[in-house]
Amino acid sequence: MLHPVILSGGSGTRLWPLSRQNQPKQFLALIGDHSLYQETVLRASKLPGAQAPVTVCSEDHRFMVGEQLQGIGVASGGILLEPVARSTAPAIALAALHVLARDPAATLLVMPADHLIEDEVAFRSAVEAATSLAEQDWLVTFGITPEYAETGYGYILRGESLGDGGYRVQRFVEKPDLATAEGYLVEGTYAWNSGMFLFRAQRYLDELARHAPTVLEAAQAAMAASTSDLDFIRVGHDALAASPSDSIDYAVMEKTDRAAVVPVRCGWSDIGSWSSLWSVAQRDDDGNRYEGDVIAVDTRDSLVRASERRMIATIGVEDLVIVDTADATLVARKDRVQDVKAVVDRLKAAG
Template sequence: MLIPLILSGGSGTRLWPISRRNLPKQFLSLAGKETLFQQTIQRARGLPDVAAPIVVASDDQRFLAAEQLQELGVEGASILLEPTARNTAPAIAVGAMQAIQKDPDALILVLPADHLIGDSASFAAAVARARPLAEQGWLVTFGIRPDRAETGFGYIRRGEALEGDTFRVSQFVEKPKQEIADQYLASGEYDWNSGMFLFRASRYLEELNQFAPAMRQAVETAFGKANKDLDFIRLDHEAFAAAPGDSIDYAVMEKTTRAAVVPVTCGWSDIGSWDALWLAAEKDANGNHLEGDVIALDTRGSLVRSHDRHLVATIGLDDVVVVTTPDATLVARRDASQDVKKVVEQLKAAGRTEHDLHRVVHRPWGSYDSLESGDRFQVKRIVVKPGAALSLQMHHHRAEHWIVVKGVAEVTCDDNVFLLSENQSTYLPLGSKHRLRNPGKLPVELIEVQSGSYLGEDDIVRFDDVYGRAG
């Protein structure tokens, strides 16, 4: 059984301000209509003899993963929730343990959810070449044939030839300096390290037990104590947090004697920066990639992206990145876009929220858009999906007014349950138990006006919740 193991954690800070903790790059549509996560799922589904995927996700992003799987009509997927980030080696280990429960001899195809692959046919052919090696007990990685001297990627040096354009790994190399990268490209002996792998689940755990036994033990304990929560499998927090955090390269691949590499040219990009997205994107005659409402005059080699109802105009600019969102704008030289993470670090240090949340925040029941805020008030636009409901909740520090602008909402306020139609409103006093539900077949939209001494999202006491968030 070939089981895709999709690693969907990560914050994607280098693609700020579009990518943020609550909506990172893997769940965004950056290159096509589907998100990078969905493209990864579809690419795996197109392989022969493939089973339902196993997804490893963070707790914060569990509903994003579940909803995007549902949009694709994927059935039978397992979603494992990491209580804390511990890097790729532990994440792959829990996925391997889940795969063995499905099939003791399962092969797992490890795929990061945030990569872009333009040539799915070449990727599928590479998987087909790798599969016999994995069945023979090799731990196979996929090396991307380099087309430039890139300093932002790790490299793999090919060793002796095995079979069918596959090779033993001679050496893993960290991100090199420019002159070293030039030498790697000229030699023809090196491939980029893609972070994609194929091996038997049991073989990976054997190697992990040999080279990182403490990690293997902690992950096994976390998996053994996992509990089912709706459609999710929650790993034990204490045990998983005790696992040493390390990448699969450091923990296993650089130490094993059975590492093999399959070189492939498939239009791959890790979309690790705005410059990487510009390289992978379609461009106009001036070398620009423009999205949204953009006017670019005397502008070349640039990526300019505006958000809805916001015009961006550039004049006389070359090789820049301009990205706007409702609450933040990034302007940078394209070759400096790797440093966006420094902006995120400053936002964190200042206690600001722009690295964490978008103005529009997605929830399992729908979304809310923070339209305006000031001293003791906040205004939100709330959209509730058909059949969905918010938790039964109360607030210690604020009261709320709800005005329905589209659809019909069912409102619970203490012991009263009633319907509100368009242009009708209600008042929810401070301390009241209340809930909003959409009983219809179309989305409900309403304006919420909050007033009180504290308006933070952590002032919510949940008594009941269909999404398992109560308590």
């Protein structure tokens, strides 16, 4: 059976000042009425034959996750709470162990909680294709046709066709530099790694045993030391802390010879920064996206988000991001918003 696993451990620092440590971006309603996490849960629940989704998140966010699930009335397949973050390879291992205890033939569909998918029909058929490859023991990743030379994503070079709309992965390159990414765009045989995966749970654990045994051992020990309370399963702190911090990309997908890619065009984006939010949001004829009380005169291609406490007026500006909150305001050039991370780092350093 197909078990969606929703990874919700990130903090989304590049969406500061809206996203904060106790309010990461996946729990914010950035586009529409639902949060990105809720959208992901709803998308997963609509897949034919999908079981109740399993969430893996930080212990600090348990109430938010509980409330947000209740808000959309979706039954939970369990909420695994991490007392420390150790990246995606152990997080997925925890979910695999949790699900296998109930369903030894489980297939996992791993979905990050902070993505947008506009074409759910295309996504659903890609999941179908991936499911049949997973039955033949492939570890499938979903490859997105690149639209520009993004350096914040992993890239996948596809090899021979496997039928069912899938290809063998020839090469995996995590976050190349700009010149390399530009080359890949020209070549046309590279896809963005969407960070969504589909495989049999047991097969994933077998690959971990081969390529990252310390991650597997830590996850097993963390599950053995877990305590549960209703839907919440708090995994063992010391055991998880002993795991190396490894992403699934580095720990498994780059190393296994059973990696496959299913290319898909489904209006996918990772809402990683204010500029990516601007690019997926609905804009007016001047290319502006406003939220709240905003008056814009001769303003172009900007994202302006007013908070409830004051209005914002702009005159004669372009390509700006302005985001106001109760205690902080960001004003940035749209092509510099990746550096919001530097602001957050300074704030952290200042304590």
